Amino acid sequence: MKLKRAYRTLLRLYPEDYKAMFAAEMWNTFEKAAEERRREEGLALVRFAFAELIGLMTGAAAEWIAKLTTDSSVRGRRPPDVRMMRPPGVPQQLWFAGACMSLGQGSGPDEVAEAENRIETLIARMVHAIANHDFPGARSYSYQEREAREDLRRLRQKHNLDE
Amino acid sequence: MRHVVQQHDAPLTEPVFLILTSLADQPRHGYALLQDIQQISNGRVRLSTGTLYGALRRLLEDRWIERFEQDDTSREKQAYRLTPEGRKQLHVELARMRQLTRAAAARLRTREA
Known part of the structure; x- marks a missing residue:
């Protein structure tokens, strides 16, 4: 439960356009992967949680850098209203x-x-x-x-x- | 200067290479990609969702992959497939790797002979 809450919180760090496109899918994939790791023995879930949370933090930072350094007309990072x-x-x-x-x-x-x-x-x-x-x-x-x-x-x- | 395009002649990163390889035979959605990549790499590579979707976003922008409309497609379960450009890039990368492995094998043989 704490892991899911932490995941949702970190997901909010991503830029809006990225969230609109991928957040629902990411959450769905994360839930399935977490379910699979729970069935494994040992520290699989701990390792998974650590990798996921670090991955989200670095991913969000990378997406913000991409958004801020990329020409929006080329990459279309601003979806139309x-x-x-x-x-x-x-x-x-x-x-x-x-x-x-x-x-x-x-x-x-x-x-x-x-x-x-x-x-x-x-x-x-x-x-x-x-x-x-x-x-x-x-x-x-x-x-x-x-x-x-x-x-x-x-x-x-x-x-x-x-x- | 603002970065606008990816350098297409640069070697692919491992996650990108594995994603393209996974999509080479059939379209897959996010979770199926994670499972297949783990299988392709003999359990060595387990991508996090942050890494996977970051790579998917870049591949979509470069039009190497595309979202694939399926009957049961929802926002939570979106399938992806290779575009002709993505398939071409995978072939280019395979040729590059073949050349490197041939060169490495030749050097090893020379040393061991």
């Missing part, structure tokens, strides 16, 4: 309508249509976030979508429109 990207299948007009709504520019008789567009946009973004394993982003879009639905309900009441 998927929240800023237009998801595939979402028309440009619809995407920017959502952006305008979020800036508070939606008003006038078209505001109901724009609110509906915004909900569709948020759903598309949420689906895209889920497809890219960006679960915090997906949760954020889910909250925004709920709020957008509430706005739409109020607008429909204001304009005496059916639900």
